[in-house]
Amino acid sequence: MSDNVIAGLDTEFPVIDGVVGQVDAARFPRYGAPATFARLPRRDQVADADVHILGIPFDTGVSYRPGARFGPGHIRASSKLLRPFNPALGVAPFAQRQVVDCGDLSVNPFAITEAIDTISSAARTLGADGATPLILGGDHTVALPMLRALRDLHAKPVAVLHFDAHLDTWNSYFGAPYTHGTPFRRASEEGLIDMERSMHVGIRGPLYSAADLDDDSALGFAVVRADDYEFDGVTSIVERVRTRLAGGPVYVSIDIDVLDPAHAPGTGTPEAGGLTSRELLNTLRGLRGLDIVGTDIVEVSPAYDHAEITGIAAAHVAYEMLSILGPRR
Numbered sequence: 001m002s003d004n005v006i007a008g009l010d011t012e013f014p015v016i017d018g019v020v021g022q023v024d025a026a027r028f029p030r031y032g033a034p035a036t037f038a039r040l041p042r043r044d045q046v047a048d049a050d051v052h053i054l055g056i057p058f059d060t061g062v063s064y065r066p067g068a069r070f071g072p073g074h075i076r077a078s079s080k081l082l083r084p085f086n087p088a089l090g091v092a093p094f095a096q097r098q099v100v101d102c103g104d105l106s107v108n109p110f111a112i113t114e115a116i117d118t119i120s121s122a123a124r125t126l127g128a129d130g131a132t133p134l135i136l137g138g139d140h141t142v143a144l145p146m147l148r149a150l151r152d153l154h155a156k157p158v159a160v161l162h163f164d165a166h167l168d169t170w171n172s173y174f175g176a177p178y179t180h181g182t183p184f185r186r187a188s189e190e191g192l193i194d195m196e197r198s199m200h201v202g203i204r205g206p207l208y209s210a211a212d213l214d215d216d217s218a219l220g221f222a223v224v225r226a227d228d229y230e231f232d233g234v235t236s237i238v239e240r241v242r243t244r245l246a247g248g249p250v251y252v253s254i255d256i257d258v259l260d261p262a263h264a265p266g267t268g269t270p271e272a273g274g275l276t277s278r279e280l281l282n283t284l285r286g287l288r289g290l291d292i293v294g295t296d297i298v299e300v301s302p303a304y305d306h307a308e309i310t311g312i313a314a315a316h317v318a319y320e321m322l323s324i325l326g327p328r329r
């Protein structure tokens with residue numbers, strides 16, 4: 001200890017097998033510092049990272065309730081209770097890979113195409129050494145620049161596994177092509193997605209017309225409806241998803257409104273009749289072994305949250321995604 005160190009002020013990060021882990025909640029109270037996801041180190045505190053957690057505080061693309069720009073901070077605040085061992089999978093997600101928190105990206109709230117360019121450029125740079133991005137949104141617009149970056153990094157289109165109440169393949173809103181309801185239409189037009197292997201999960205709720213579903217299926221997406229959970233169950237859905245997604249890189253995009261409003265009230269366009277958090281977590285566990293090259297968790301709007309219900313669900317969704325990534329490269 002140098003003379004400068006003040007006991008109780010400097011948190012210590014444990015190092016196990018060369019991986020810098022979470023600040024120990026039994027030594028430093030978890031409701032205190034650090035303000036990173038799951039009390040993990042920041043990017044500047046470790047030499048090499050396998051997974052980059054990146055906040056994108058952006059909600060200029062929303063069509064109804066605003067506030068997803070405050071999502072990253074809220075999900076981090078709700079992640080403090082996450083413990084090192086995941087018994088559902090027998091995995092220690094923060095020990096198998098070096099996970100770091102990159103903080104939040106500064107994006108222009110008044111210029112949507114500039115914001116999209118900022119996001120894809122940051123994702124290309126951060127991903128250049130092969131680290132896997134885990135994005136905390138932000139509204140669903142952010143999936144488009146992530147897919148642009150991943151197509152470039154992997155030099156081919158990636159499959160999209162999209163959890164959402166909504167298709168997000170509408171053409172435009174008020175004439176605007178870049179919104180949170182249109183990212184997967186733009187991405188498929190731009191050839192960013194492997195359409196043979198892509199899928200929406202959790203679709204439900206009223207549409208603008210029956211053509212919405214026809215247009216979506218003409219693009220090539222397969223669909224698992226929220227009601228399929230009731231009639232088929234998680235095991236059969238995991239089978240369908242794995243069969244569709246096998247054989248190449250997969251981007252997992254998770255709109256928190258895939259959950260029922262009872263499980264995720266803090267979101268911008270809530271729809272009744274959604275998944276329970278247990279159904280979603282078990283579906284994600286079933287993805288272990290797929291080649292997951294990135295994830296986003298979007299549409300958390302804390303002003304509409306109560307008792308951190310949505311924040312805790314989103315933080316745990318991130319935890320399961322980290323758990324299924326497998327050992328470090």
Ligand SMILES: N=C(N)NCCCC(=O)O
Pocket residue numbers: 063064140166168180181255257268269299
């Ligand atoms: N939550 C997302 N991403 N999209 C919902 C758009 C639905 C609408 O405004 O009609």
Ligand SMILES: [Zn+2]
Pocket residue numbers: 164165166255257258269299
């Ligand atoms: Zn949605």
Ligand SMILES: [Zn+2]
Pocket residue numbers: 140164166168180255299
């Ligand atoms: Zn969405």
